[in-house]
Each structure stands twice: as C-alpha cells, then as structure tokens.
Amino acid sequence: MKLVVLGAGESGVGTAILGKQKGYDVFVSDKGVIAEKYKKVLLNNDISFEEKKHTESKIFDADIVMKSPGIPDKVSIVKALKNKGIKVISEIEFASKYTKGIIVGITGSNGKTTTTMLVNHILKKGDLNVGMGGNIGESFAQQVAENNFDIHVLELSSFQLDGIECFAPHIAIITNISPDHLDRYDYMFENYINSKFRITENQTENDFLIYDYDDEVISNWLKNNKVKATLLPFSLETELKQGVFLKDNNIVIKYKTENIIMNKSTLALKGKHNTKNAMAAAMAASLLKVRKEAIRESLEDFEGAEHRLESVLKINGVQYINDSKATNVNATFYALDSMKTPTVWIVGGVDKGNDYLDLMPLVREKVKAIICLGLDNQKIVQTFCNVVDLIVETAGAEEAVKVAYKIAEKGDTVLLSPACASFDLFDNYEDRGNQFKQAVREL
Known part of the structure; x- marks a missing residue:
C-alpha cells in the first residue's frame, strides 16, 4: 500500500513515521521548503520525500493520501486526487x-x-x-x-x-x-x-x-x-x-x-x-x-496558554498583555470583555472576513486608543474612527509597542489582541506574540 503525505510539517512527518511503522510505502511531498528539523526526522527514518514541488506521477500513484490541515481542499492537486477517486484524509x-x-x-x-x-x-x-x-x-x-x-x-x-x-x-x-x-x-x-x-x-x-x-x-x-x-x-x-x-x-x-x-x-x-x-x-x-x-x-x-491573555510586564503602572492567539473577533471580544482599566488596543493583521461591529460596545466602553498592526487597516479605521479619538497605524510590533508606551498612562492596560491572522508581518501568531513581548522588555 502506498501512502503519500502532502505537507511535511508536524502532522505530515508524524503520519509518515506511523505509516512506515505500519508497513506502508511512504512518500512525502511538500510544495515549499521542508524545515531542517523535519528533514532530519525523514532522513533518520529513511522516508523518501521531495520539497519545492509536487511530482504528480508519484502522488497519483497513491492508494491513500494524508493532506496536512494547512492545505485547502481547493488546491488543484487535491481536486485532481479526488477526481481520480484516491482517498484524501487527515492525520487524525x-x-x-x-x-x-x-x-x-x-x-x-x-x-x-x-x-x-x-x-x-x-x-x-x-x-x-x-x-x-x-x-x-x-x-x-x-x-x-x-x-x-x-x-x-x-x-x-x-x-x-x-x-x-x-x-x-x-x-x-x-x-x-x-x-x-x-x-x-x-x-x-x-x-x-x-x-x-x-x-x-x-x-x-x-x-x-x-x-x-x-x-x-x-x-x-x-x-x-x-x-x-x-x-x-x-x-x-x-x-x-x-x-x-x-x-x-x-x-x-x-x-x-x-x-x-x-x-x-x-x-x-x-x-x-x-x-x-x-x-x-x-x-x-x-x-x-x-x-x-x-x-x-x-x-x-493551572497556568494558562502562552499568547492567550498572557501578562508580560508592568511598566510605569501600565500593564502589557499579550493575546496574540486572538486570531478572530470572538477571541478579541473575550479579551476586551475582561479588561478592567482604560485600554490601548493593538489590533490588525490578515482579515479573514471579520465583522468588527460586534466589538463596538466594548470598544466604546473600554478603549482609549487603537494602534493598528497590519498592512491593510482600512476596515478597522473605518469601523472605529467615530468612537475612538486616537487611531495610529504602525508597521511592526516594535513600533506598535513604542507608540503604546507614549499613549498609555499609569493605570492603563496595553492589550495586543489582533482579531486577525498574522501572516502579513509575522510567521505565525507565536512569532507575533514573541516580537511583542521582546519589544515590551526592551522599553
């Protein structure tokens, strides 16, 4: 039985290891570059792989295909596999x-x-x-x-x-x-x-x-x-x-x-x-x-998850909170809802079809200034320009934190809760959170 694994990240490499152990003939294909740590695992386990391309002849030869969760169903190779009647499943x-x-x-x-x-x-x-x-x-x-x-x-x-x-x-x-x-x-x-x-x-x-x-x-x-x-x-x-x-x-x-x-x-x-x-x-x-x-x-x-309403530092009476894991409006709603002091809110990134109006009552009540952190902040500015006096656009975590430091007064909270994905300026939400924390520590 031939198992083809699309995507050589955590779930892809894990599936390849299990597949090999269970007697499958395993081939891993990644359209991008495979991270060094995963490449090592594949080499150590003697699993054949390719990167920077999908060789169709090798992929269409599969009896079963495991597709990594990051690959959408709409991708042409996945559509082609399904058209050929080849089973495409997830790691779980x-x-x-x-x-x-x-x-x-x-x-x-x-x-x-x-x-x-x-x-x-x-x-x-x-x-x-x-x-x-x-x-x-x-x-x-x-x-x-x-x-x-x-x-x-x-x-x-x-x-x-x-x-x-x-x-x-x-x-x-x-x-x-x-x-x-x-x-x-x-x-x-x-x-x-x-x-x-x-x-x-x-x-x-x-x-x-x-x-x-x-x-x-x-x-x-x-x-x-x-x-x-x-x-x-x-x-x-x-x-x-x-x-x-x-x-x-x-x-x-x-x-x-x-x-x-x-x-x-x-x-x-x-x-x-x-x-x-x-x-x-x-x-x-x-x-x-x-x-x-x-x-x-x-x-x-219990100690909470990193990047989820994580207290970073208190500087000059201002509390800095990292909620980088808030990648949608609902998560940010929880974050703003739990704020007890006037809040300088850092928001923005890749918008996944967000409707910010749900946040309006909380923003009115709690937010004294908005700092935009993203390449396209038009929607955020349009939504809140009539309820928040100060909206500043910034081009990275370090700049956002420096601006927040100038705006925030003793007793305020600076909250990074982006309500968006991070892929415009950062590798992922962890990278965004870590850059924010680093910038706060350097104040």
Missing part, C-alpha cells in the same frame, strides 16, 4: 485507526487550546497515562507510533475534522462557534459550523458531547440535527438537568449524581470564557473517573 483519521486509547477531542472557534491543556493537566494530576496532541504540541500520529497512551487529548481544528471518515472521539467538546476561517468555507458560516460538528458525526450512544449551552449557534444546530452521543451541556446562565452549571457561584457537575466541584472564585484562570473552559474540562475529567479533589486542585493551579 489515519492515526485513530492505530490506537486503542480513549480519545478526547476538543474543537471550537476559541478556547480549544486552553481547554485541551486543562483536560491534559487534570488527567495527569489524576495519574492517568495521557498524551496531548493534534493542533497543539506533538502530532497525534507520532504519539500513536511512539507511545502507548491510554488517553489522547486532542485539540482539533475544523481543517483536521474536514478530512475524517470514521474518526470518533469517546468524549467530544465544542467550546463555542463564531465566524472564523470563512475564507476556507466559501464565506458561508453554515459550512464552517457543519465542519465543527463533524467531531460528533461518528459518535455512538456510548460517547459524550460536551458543549456550551449558552451558545446560540450550537443550540440552533442541535435543534435541527440528530446527535447519537449523550449530550452534556455547560452553562453560566441556566441550572441544567444534566451537565455543568453554576449554583451560588459554585461549579456543579450533574450526571448520574450531583457534585459540587469548587467555587468559581478560586479558578486559576479568570474571565467568563475561562470559567466555561474549566467547566468543559471538569466534565470530561469526571467522565474519566478523576476524583473531584484532583479536578479542583488542577483548576486552581
């Missing part, structure tokens, strides 16, 4: 066939990284043999090849879910759904929503779907579509018959029995969205029989 589909471990799959427009890290943290504290991967950390396929985990906690993007056929997590979590990546979904929100719900399409009555009861998009979809899995919602607003909810500010889990886990005031991560992330993670852990003491302790001592 390929790897899930080779593990007997329980899979906890986590998706959503925002909060999925934090929730994935929380679930992993709780399960480790509960002494379970667990590995974390998918869209975060190591590739799932490589973990399956090299470790024997009893549980895999996977962060799953919609792109990874687009390439599944039989993949079914035992526990699925959908943190929330708001417009994102619409450029990959023909600018139709409906397509993106359906993509997220693929996480539950192969689940059975013995599986669980944990979701945000307060999220209208999710609730509406569930009203109109059948799901086999047991539904376990979480809510900040409603006391539920079954699921996770707040009662007298306590987080309560109700499934078969009712347990008070902890008071929400003792959660390590602050903000409504993080309370929801904690509820989802607690529910998943309790299904996996982790003791409630271990759940509580984990939620009290």
Whole structure:
C-alpha cells in the first residue's frame, strides 16, 4: 500500500513515521521548503520525500493520501486526487485507526487550546497515562507510533475534522462557534459550523458531547440535527438537568449524581470564557473517573496558554498583555470583555472576513486608543474612527509597542489582541506574540 503525505510539517512527518511503522510505502511531498528539523526526522527514518514541488506521477500513484490541515481542499492537486477517486484524509483519521486509547477531542472557534491543556493537566494530576496532541504540541500520529497512551487529548481544528471518515472521539467538546476561517468555507458560516460538528458525526450512544449551552449557534444546530452521543451541556446562565452549571457561584457537575466541584472564585484562570473552559474540562475529567479533589486542585493551579491573555510586564503602572492567539473577533471580544482599566488596543493583521461591529460596545466602553498592526487597516479605521479619538497605524510590533508606551498612562492596560491572522508581518501568531513581548522588555 502506498501512502503519500502532502505537507511535511508536524502532522505530515508524524503520519509518515506511523505509516512506515505500519508497513506502508511512504512518500512525502511538500510544495515549499521542508524545515531542517523535519528533514532530519525523514532522513533518520529513511522516508523518501521531495520539497519545492509536487511530482504528480508519484502522488497519483497513491492508494491513500494524508493532506496536512494547512492545505485547502481547493488546491488543484487535491481536486485532481479526488477526481481520480484516491482517498484524501487527515492525520487524525489515519492515526485513530492505530490506537486503542480513549480519545478526547476538543474543537471550537476559541478556547480549544486552553481547554485541551486543562483536560491534559487534570488527567495527569489524576495519574492517568495521557498524551496531548493534534493542533497543539506533538502530532497525534507520532504519539500513536511512539507511545502507548491510554488517553489522547486532542485539540482539533475544523481543517483536521474536514478530512475524517470514521474518526470518533469517546468524549467530544465544542467550546463555542463564531465566524472564523470563512475564507476556507466559501464565506458561508453554515459550512464552517457543519465542519465543527463533524467531531460528533461518528459518535455512538456510548460517547459524550460536551458543549456550551449558552451558545446560540450550537443550540440552533442541535435543534435541527440528530446527535447519537449523550449530550452534556455547560452553562453560566441556566441550572441544567444534566451537565455543568453554576449554583451560588459554585461549579456543579450533574450526571448520574450531583457534585459540587469548587467555587468559581478560586479558578486559576479568570474571565467568563475561562470559567466555561474549566467547566468543559471538569466534565470530561469526571467522565474519566478523576476524583473531584484532583479536578479542583488542577483548576486552581493551572497556568494558562502562552499568547492567550498572557501578562508580560508592568511598566510605569501600565500593564502589557499579550493575546496574540486572538486570531478572530470572538477571541478579541473575550479579551476586551475582561479588561478592567482604560485600554490601548493593538489590533490588525490578515482579515479573514471579520465583522468588527460586534466589538463596538466594548470598544466604546473600554478603549482609549487603537494602534493598528497590519498592512491593510482600512476596515478597522473605518469601523472605529467615530468612537475612538486616537487611531495610529504602525508597521511592526516594535513600533506598535513604542507608540503604546507614549499613549498609555499609569493605570492603563496595553492589550495586543489582533482579531486577525498574522501572516502579513509575522510567521505565525507565536512569532507575533514573541516580537511583542521582546519589544515590551526592551522599553
């Protein structure tokens, strides 16, 4: 059997390793330059590859193709493969066939990284043999090849879910759904929503779907579509018959029995969205029989994800916060919502079809100045020019931070929360966040 892997990044190389271990004839093809660390792995494992091109004769010879999540379905080589009837799947589909471990799959427009890290943290504290991967950390396929985990906690993007056929997590979590990546979904929100719900399409009555009861998009979809899995919602607003909810500010889990886990005031991560992330993670852990003491302790001592509302430094009474991971409007909404002081907001990058009007009430209430960080800031300027007196355009993280330093006064917050992708000025959101942090340290 010939396995062709398109894209030699984390998921591609992981799939190649697992494929070779399982006896496939593996060929890796990347249209760009393969990073040195991945090239070494391919050479060490004696896996044949090409870079800077796709040789069609070698690719069309495949029995099965694993496409990296970054490659859109619209690309001509992918279309051609599908026309020839060659199966094109994602890494999680390929790897899930080779593990007997329980899979906890986590998706959503925002909060999925934090929730994935929380679930992993709780399960480790509960002494379970667990590995974390998918869209975060190591590739799932490589973990399956090299470790024997009893549980895999996977962060799953919609792109990874687009390439599944039989993949079914035992526990699925959908943190929330708001417009994102619409450029990959023909600018139709409906397509993106359906993509997220693929996480539950192969689940059975013995599986669980944990979701945000307060999220209208999710609730509406569930009203109109059948799901086999047991539904376990979480809510900040409603006391539920079954699921996770707040009662007298306590987080309560109700499934078969009712347990008070902890008071929400003792959660390590602050903000409504993080309370929801904690509820989802607690529910998943309790299904996996982790003791409630271990759940509580984990939620009290958890340290958040880098680049997600990360405090950098306080300089002259001004707090600098790195929220570079906010690559869509909804994530930035959470960030602005959690600001308690007048805010100098650094925003902008590659716009994925954003509608900034959702942010208007928060900007009116909290933002004293806007610093644009992107090559094309027209939409941001047009949206907010009547509500914010000062809007400055800058051409990089260092300049943005220097301008913020001049504008901000004692007691203010400088918040990098771009609401956009980073690919115009930076390699990725991590690079953007790191450049921001470096610039703050050099003030």
